[in-house]
Amino acid sequence: MSAGFFGKRQDVSKSLEQTDRQLPWVEKYRPKNLDEVSAQDHAVTVLKKTLESANLPHMLFYGPPGTGKTSTILALTKELYGPHLSKSRVLELNASDERGISIVREKVKNFARLTVSNPSKEDREKYPCPPYKIIILDEADSMTSDAQSALRRTMETYSGVTRFCLICNYITRIIDPLASRCSKFRFRPLDNQDALERLRHIQEQENVSIEDGVLEEVLKIANGDLRKAITLLQSAARLHSTLATAVDEEGDVDATDTADRVTIDSIREIAGSVPKNVLKSLLDAAESKQFQKIFNSVEDAVMEGWSAVEIVNQLHDEIILNDSFTSEQKNKFSRALFETDARLTNGTDEHIQLLNLVTKISEAV
Amino acid sequence: MSLWVDKYRPSTLSQLDYHQDVSKRLEALASSGDFPHLLVYGPSGAGKKTRVLVLLRELFGAGVEKMKIDVRTFQLNSRKLEFNVVSSPYHLEITPSDLGNNDRVVIQDLLKEVAQTEQVDFSGKHRFKVVVINEAESLSRDAQAALRRTMEKYSKNIRLVLISNTTSNIIAPIRSRTLLIRIASPHVDDIVGVLDTLCTKQQVSIADDRTEVLQRIALQSKRNLRRALLLVEALAMQNETLTKSTPMIELDWESVIKRLARDIYKDRTVSRISQCRTVCYELISHCIPPRIILKTLAFELLHLVQHTKQQEAIIETAAVFDERLSLGTKSIYHLEGFIAKSMVVIETL
Numbered sequence: 001m002s003a004g005f006f007g008k009r010q011d012v013s014k015s016l017e018q019t020d021r022q023l024p025w026v027e028k029y030r031p032k033n034l035d036e037v038s039a040q041d042h043a044v045t046v047l048k049k050t051l052e053s054a055n056l057p058h059m060l061f062y063g064p065p066g067t068g069k070t071s072t073i074l075a076l077t078k079e080l081y082g083p084h085l086s087k088s089r090v091l092e093l094n095a096s097d098e099r100g101i102s103i104v105r106e107k108v109k110n111f112a113r114l115t116v117s118n119p120s121k122e123d124r125e126k127y128p129c130p131p132y133k134i135i136i137l138d139e140a141d142s143m144t145s146d147a148q149s150a151l152r153r154t155m156e157t158y159s160g161v162t163r164f165c166l167i168c169n170y171i172t173r174i175i176d177p178l179a180s181r182c183s184k185f186r187f188r189p190l191d192n193q194d195a196l197e198r199l200r201h202i203q204e205q206e207n208v209s210i211e212d213g214v215l216e217e218v219l220k221i222a223n224g225d226l227r228k229a230i231t232l233l234q235s236a237a238r239l240h241s242t243l244a245t246a247v248d249e250e251g252d253v254d255a256t257d258t259a260d261r262v263t264i265d266s267i268r269e270i271a272g273s274v275p276k277n278v279l280k281s282l283l284d285a286a287e288s289k290q291f292q293k294i295f296n297s298v299e300d301a302v303m304e305g306w307s308a309v310e311i312v313n314q315l316h317d318e319i320i321l322n323d324s325f326t327s328e329q330k331n332k333f334s335r336a337l338f339e340t341d342a343r344l345t346n347g348t349d350e351h352i353q354l355l356n357l358v359t360k361i362s363e364a365v
Numbered sequence: 366m367s368l369w370v371d372k373y374r375p376s377t378l379s380q381l382d383y384h385q386d387v388s389k390r391l392e393a394l395a396s397s398g399d400f401p402h403l404l405v406y407g408p409s410g411a412g413k414k415t416r417v418l419v420l421l422r423e424l425f426g427a428g429v430e431k432m433k434i435d436v437r438t439f440q441l442n443s444r445k446l447e448f449n450v451v452s453s454p455y456h457l458e459i460t461p462s463d464l465g466n467n468d469r470v471v472i473q474d475l476l477k478e479v480a481q482t483e484q485v486d487f488s489g490k491h492r493f494k495v496v497v498i499n500e501a502e503s504l505s506r507d508a509q510a511a512l513r514r515t516m517e518k519y520s521k522n523i524r525l526v527l528i529s530n531t532t533s534n535i536i537a538p539i540r541s542r543t544l545l546i547r548i549a550s551p552h553v554d555d556i557v558g559v560l561d562t563l564c565t566k567q568q569v570s571i572a573d574d575r576t577e578v579l580q581r582i583a584l585q586s587k588r589n590l591r592r593a594l595l596l597v598e599a600l601a602m603q604n605e606t607l608t609k610s611t612p613m614i615e616l617d618w619e620s621v622i623k624r625l626a627r628d629i630y631k632d633r634t635v636s637r638i639s640q641c642r643t644v645c646y647e648l649i650s651h652c653i654p655p656r657i658i659l660k661t662l663a664f665e666l667l668h669l670v671q672h673t674k675q676q677e678a679i680i681e682t683a684a685v686f687d688e689r690l691s692l693g694t695k696s697i698y699h700l701e702g703f704i705a706k707s708m709v710v711i712e713t714l
Contacts, residue, residue, distance in 0.1 A: 228541055235544050238399065239390065272532055272545045291676045295667070303550040303588050305407035309533040343688045344533055349656055352663060356684035359677045 025234045026227050029202050031075045037068055039194035043185040047076055051128060058155060058164045060179060062171040063187030066225030069167045072187075073136055080134075081119075082127040088117045092136040104143075104150045108135060112158040133162045141168035148175045155181055189224030192216075199229060208237040210262045217264050221271045235270050236262045274306045274314050282311070283318070286362035294362060298355045308350035312341050312357065319361075329364050336360035370594045373563055376430075378419055382562075383555040384412070387548065391416060394544075395423040400491070402516055404501070404527045404540065407548030410589030413528050416548060417497060420526075424491060425455040432458075441470050450475070456495040462503035469507040472515070480519030493524050501527035502534045509536045516542050556583035556593050563594070569601045572608035585613050618653050619661065626665035633708040638701065645700045655696035659687060659703060666707055678710040 031037045034044050034051070043061075050056045061069040077090045091111045093103070112135060119129040137143070155164055155178075166182060168174055199215045215233075222229035240262050268275060278301055285297040301311065319325065319333050340357040344350065375381050378395075381388045394400060405413045421429045432453045439446040448471055451458040457479060461468035479494055498504070504512075516525060516539070525543070532540060551559070557579045564571060564579070571578050582600070586593035599614050600607055615623075625644050628637060648658055663683035667676050686703040690696055 231541055235401070238397075238401065239393070239544070241397075269547070270545060272540065272547070289673070291667075291673050303408055305411065305547045305549045307406070307532040340684075343684065346688055347534060347691045348684075348687045349660055350531055350533065352660055352680070352683050352687050356680050359680050363677065 024231070025202060025206070026230050029198075029205075029230065031068070031071050033079050034072070034075050037072050037075055038198050039190045040068055040072060040187055043072060043187065046185070047072070051076075051079060056130065056132070056134075056163045058159075058182040059166070060171070060174065060182035060184045061165065061167045061187060062169065062174075062184065064189050064224065065169060066222070066227035066229075067187040067189055068226065069187050070136075070138060073134075073165050073167065077134055077136075080128055080130060082123050082129075085117075085119050085123050085127070085129060089133045090136065091133070092138065094138045101144065101147045101150050104147045104154070108137075108151070109154050111135060112154055112162040114161070116161055131161070134165060135162060136165045136167065138167050139169075140166040141170050141173035145175050148178050152177050152181070190226050192219055195219055195222075195224075195226050195229060198226065199233060202230060203233065206237060208233070208240075208262060211264060214262050214264055214267055217267050221267070221273060232267065232271055233262075236267050239270065240266070272307060272310060274301075274311050278304070278306060279311070279314055279318055282315070282358055283361075286358050287365050289362050289365070291359070294358050295355065298351070298358055302351045302354065308354050309341070309344055311354065312337055312344065315357075315361075325365075332364035333361060336364070368595070369563060369567065369598045370591055373566070373594075374415055375419060376422060378423055381412075381416065381419065382559050383551050384548065387416070387546065390546070391420050392423065395420055400424070400493070400524055402520075402525045402527075402543040403546055404529065404532065404535065404543040405546045405548060406529045406532050408550045408589075409530060410586075410591040411548045411550045412590060413548050414499075417526055417528060421456055421495060421497075424495070429453045429455050437475070439467075439470055439474060441467055446470070448475075455491075456497060458497040458499065460499040461508060462500045466505055468505055469511050472504075472508045473511050476512075476515050476519070476523065480515065480523045482522075493522055495524050495526055497526045497528065499528050501529040502531050504534075506536065509539055513538050513542070550588040551590050553580065553583045553588065556586065556588070556590055559590065560593060560597055564597070564601075567601070569597070570606045572606055574609060578607050578609055578611075581609065581613070618648060618651065621648060622658060622661045623665055626662055626669060629704060629708060630666065630669045630711060633712050638705055638708070641704050642697070642701055645697060645704075649697065655690055655700060656687070658700060659683065659690060662700075662703070663707075670711060672714065675710055675714045678714055679707050682706045682710060 034048055037044050059073075061073065063069060077086050080086075081089050091108070093107070111133070114133070116131050116133060119127075123129055140148075151164075164182070166174065166178065171179065171184070196215055196219060199218065203210060203215065214236075218229050218232050218236075222232060265275070281297045282301060285294045288294075302308075316334075316337050319337075320330060325333070336357055340353050343353050378388050378392050403417075405417060407413050418429075430453070432451055435450045435452060437448050437450055439448060446464055446467055448464060449460070457475075459471070459475065461471050464471055476496060479496060512525070513536075515523075527535070527539075527543065529535060532545065557576060560579045560582060561575070582597055583593055586596055596614060600611060603614070604611050621644065625641060629641065645658065649655060660683075663679060666679050670676055670679065682703060686699050686706070689699045689702070693699055
């Protein structure tokens, strides 16, 4: 079963190589070995030790999205087994499409109790090929607690031939008995320096021409999530490269230089974030304390199609980081922001809520 | 005889009148072989649907205009759900929110079905089919989660175009998988331009100060192009010549709500509340969504009252009852609650 699973995966990747442009950069630039994993020094050093000793505990990776959890374990299996052997030695299950107790009972258990296959001679020379299999359970926090309980015994019984690696965002959603069986690795959000290097590497490889400061802006929007950052960069690059070719066909050379550069504004637009001047006009209106002005500026913002949730988020950053307000004022702002956010989540009308928010802010200014 | 709105709906990108930068982008997307999933958002009447249809035409040629309506039935726990699907050889258009909470079933079944069959016609430019999902903002969380997998798994055979009024209710994983395209409402000048060309084509006679007349219509429509076009057609039917003093046609329900607001402002008594109740019932039974009633009423009241304090209090009440409308099930309570509360506000402040 596992061979079929991975066989398919490779076929897909082969066909995608031909149409290279369609391969998401996130997949294309996934780290190929542990050295390429950036910014997770602690986890990487521990895992490297295991490469030498060829003994691996059960593992639990946790941390926010886009920090390289899946990448790390995939890189590790590649280094342990090499491309051929990993077909029969690794089972990767993504909990979001097939969760539930039946999968754990059948698929996982069946794979776990298989005896390990013998590595070929070449593989044994090149890779450590330790005598156990690895089961990767991605997004383990979305497994039901029943399914997790069913794993407990399986993990112990077959520990001679199988190691588990659980990956999750929230460690609190993993039941204690499972967590205590694993050695835990926390993946911290990437700091800007590491992420920036990685992004720059991709940008140079892909020949994306960008304005200064675009990468920094991408990182700011992504907020520590490297996957989001890379996806954003790709969308922007794709949009701009197609723009450039469209211009080329018209034979307009002058426009090409400007058209194919990714600008900060276009990054913001693609990410759906609200431009500064819209926020500023809302805040100015709030400060003027004139109701008609508030009413007009809110109406403008809504008519321009900006999403209210995004406005709330960015107003929050803007206001809380602004030192000219007193703590008491900020208290009131926070309260207004939190109420609006909660109401918007309940599916209320954006226009009314936004108007209420801005009047509340204007009362507190 | 079709309505002017449909008759003059642009069918190519070059015919689009405003938002040239967006048009340019769409053109670039259509001409490149690689077409991402899209999330088109903006207020109603801004031209989202028009742009999507134009884009489809650009992608597949005139074949997309041969549309037919199918009624599909879905089985759900011994209940049968009927669902309308508009389709052409190249695309499919669905409004899953028609089914309320059962939208997940449709999304999963229908999309899987479409995704597993490849395009039969090889002469076409593209190998994928496009699925247009209307009113994506009212998709349930379950349905959106189901979409998430489908988008990745079947990206070879289908592309999704989500049309939504806002991105607020779209979950982050979907937002990150789509290319966001924002369509802002047309400015008053844009609307005037569109109306101008249309009136020339239809030979509507307008009195001398042409722009002023059109501007009035544009203002009345609140930056909603569809409304402006419908309004101009109605006006042209009723009057031989449009002048500055031509009375504007107001929508019935709007004038009812306006009157309601004036009554509330003038007379704040218990007997008035019971009268308001009848009006509200009437409006709801005429299929005016309670949220629209609340919103229009609140904005009318805001224009009537003078003091900033009162305005602030009214908008706060509106915000509270707006939330209750979406949490509760019987909307008339909340509308009455809002009316009673705003009477108190006007009385006391």
